[in-house]
Amino acid sequence: MRACVFGLLSVGLAGCDPAADPQTPDSRLENFGGPTMGSSYSVSYVRRADQPGVAVLQPEVQAILAEVDQQMSTWRSDSDIERFNALPADSCQAMPEPVLQLVNLGEQLSQTSEGRYDLTVEPLLNLWGFGPQSRTEQVPDADQLAQARLRVGHQHLRIEGQRLCKDAAVEVDFNSIAAGYAVDRISARIQALGIKGFLVEATGELKAVGKKADGSPWLIGLEQPRDDQRIAQRVIALDGYGVSTSGDYRKYFLRDGHRYSHTLDALTGAPVEHALASVTVMHPSALMADGLSTLLLILGPERGWDYAEQHHIAAFFVIRDDKGFIIRSNRAFDQLSGGHEVPTKLANDATKG
Numbered sequence: 001m002r003a004c005v006f007g008l009l010s011v012g013l014a015g016c017d018p019a020a021d022p023q024t025p026d027s028r029l030e031n032f033g034g035p036t037m038g039s040s041y042s043v044s045y046v047r048r049a050d051q052p053g054v055a056v057l058q059p060e061v062q063a064i065l066a067e068v069d070q071q072m073s074t075w076r077s078d079s080d081i082e083r084f085n086a087l088p089a090d091s092c093q094a095m096p097e098p099v100l101q102l103v104n105l106g107e108q109l110s111q112t113s114e115g116r117y118d119l120t121v122e123p124l125l126n127l128w129g130f131g132p133q134s135r136t137e138q139v140p141d142a143d144q145l146a147q148a149r150l151r152v153g154h155q156h157l158r159i160e161g162q163r164l165c166k167d168a169a170v171e172v173d174f175n176s177i178a179a180g181y182a183v184d185r186i187s188a189r190i191q192a193l194g195i196k197g198f199l200v201e202a203t204g205e206l207k208a209v210g211k212k213a214d215g216s217p218w219l220i221g222l223e224q225p226r227d228d229q230r231i232a233q234r235v236i237a238l239d240g241y242g243v244s245t246s247g248d249y250r251k252y253f254l255r256d257g258h259r260y261s262h263t264l265d266a267l268t269g270a271p272v273e274h275a276l277a278s279v280t281v282m283h284p285s286a287l288m289a290d291g292l293s294t295l296l297l298i299l300g301p302e303r304g305w306d307y308a309e310q311h312h313i314a315a316f317f318v319i320r321d322d323k324g325f326i327i328r329s330n331r332a333f334d335q336l337s338g339g340h341e342v343p344t345k346l347a348n349d350a351t352k353g
Contacts, residue, residue, distance in 0.1 A: 180290025
């Protein structure tokens with residue numbers, strides 16, 4: 001689940017950070033954005049007079065997003081990955097390097113999660129009603145689930161040179177990492193242009209570098225896990241890190257009083273049923289933050305916490321209990337998030353502004 005992290009550009013913490021230095025006098029904040037990947041993107045950056053304006057930078061950003069969409073979208077039949085997904089078992093297809101890079105990352109995350117995180121869950125997503133080829137939300141029977149699980153598993157994929165191959169009719173779904181990858185690509189391009197302060201967001205995945213024009217940090221609001229409105233429950237300062245939140249509280253359906261989340265455990269083939277409502281990860285790579293937030297959400301509050309500690313992942317957990325929610329963040333997250341406390345009213349006013 002995405003779009004549960006958002007930038008609070010109208011709130012500043014000037015004076016809170018003694019190391020914050022204003023940009024040069026001719027610096028100004030530029031903003032632009034638009035639709036992408038079935039959602040939206042936005043870029044804010046501190047521009048000097050001798051640096052590219054929006055008219056130059058926005059087309060470059062849109063070209064990156066269009067390339068990622070063409071290579072990795074499961075919602076368009078002509079994308080590279082959907083053409084691969086349509087192939088039968090024992091097939092290979094030449095792939096662009098970014099696709100192979102993400103397949104390799106998916107295999108690593110699958111191995112370290114004992115197969116619970118898996119890029120080949122698209123048949124299961126479609127079966128439960130959450131995928132691009134879904135007809136309706138449903139609770140499948142045991143036979144349907146068993147048949148779909150035959151087409152799931154990273155062990156059925158292999159890379160031969162520049163080709164991606166499969167020995168079963170698996171289908172790859174990059175929705176848990178493609179947006180983070182796009183944010184990293186855009187961030188790298190902006191930095192290559194000499195721009196030192198910026199915030200990039202795509203479908204809820206974020207990365208911020210440097211400071212704003214007045215020397216204050218970029219502030220990010222972490223949403224409360226609610227499906228009716230967007231309210232910040234915590235605000236963090238971000239510099240040099242990507243941040244991603246995954247949650248199960250907006251994409252779900254109810255059957256006979258039971259709640260079925262869109263977050264699937266590839267080992268069981270079914271939606272997760274633990275008490276973890278959302279998890280936020282901070283990482284130097286937005287791609288890694290994107291994938292790890294999904295992985296931790298699948299693992300749940302206990303197993304996910306242990307995984308984060310073992311792998312030194314900065315993580316923020318929101319866990320359901322009988323009285324509401326329990327908030328839990330590890331030391332790595334608290335150290336990276338800046339330590340700034342912002343009054344709830346100020347944070348919520350910013351999300352409305």
